[in-house]
Amino acid sequence: MLVAASLLLTAGVSTMANAQSQPPASSVVAPAQQQSRAQQLMGDIAPKLAELTDDVLFGDIWERPGLAKRDRSLITVAALIALNRPDQLRSHIALARRNGVTEQEIVEAITQLAFYSGWPNAIAAVGVAREVFKR
Incomplete structure (x- = not known):
């Protein structure tokens, strides 16, 4: 199940691996602050997908203690x-x-x-x- 979820979440993500070291999309981002990789790549077109990438994929799934x-x-x-x-x-x-x-x-x-x-x-x-x- 974890692998299936991982496949679904990673299949559409281009170069989001760097996003995990960036602040979550849901945090307030002033114009001068650096955006996450997800925000840079798709935040203008698909802001919710960028937010889910930052918060769920890299903020939750990648941070789970099970692996x-x-x-x-x-x-x-x-x-x-x-x-x-x-x-x-x-x-x-x-x-x-x-x-x-x-x-x-x-x-x-x-x-x-x-x-x-x-x-x-x-x-x-x-x-x-x-x-x-x-x-």
Whole structure:
């Protein structure tokens, strides 16, 4: 159930991984204050979606004590590989690295998923991982 919720919440989120270090969308944001990544990417068009991204996805789900952020990152990376979501995968591989997932573990996850989610998804994920690892 948690994985299903994670899939639903992350499937439409582009580069929101950085949003978790930003203030929630519901807080008062003066023009001079820095907006969250979600607010920057979609706040003008979909303010409620940006607020839910900040408050629910990154403010609640990612902060729940039941799983370490490292584990949440690995699960999210796996889901994004399986769904072939390279735009979201890019930011979540970077977040996974910050949360303690090694490059070797990411590559192992990609290899494992090649057999369960499809070879093309794995090949696409390798390209994204290569790009992120070079940064």
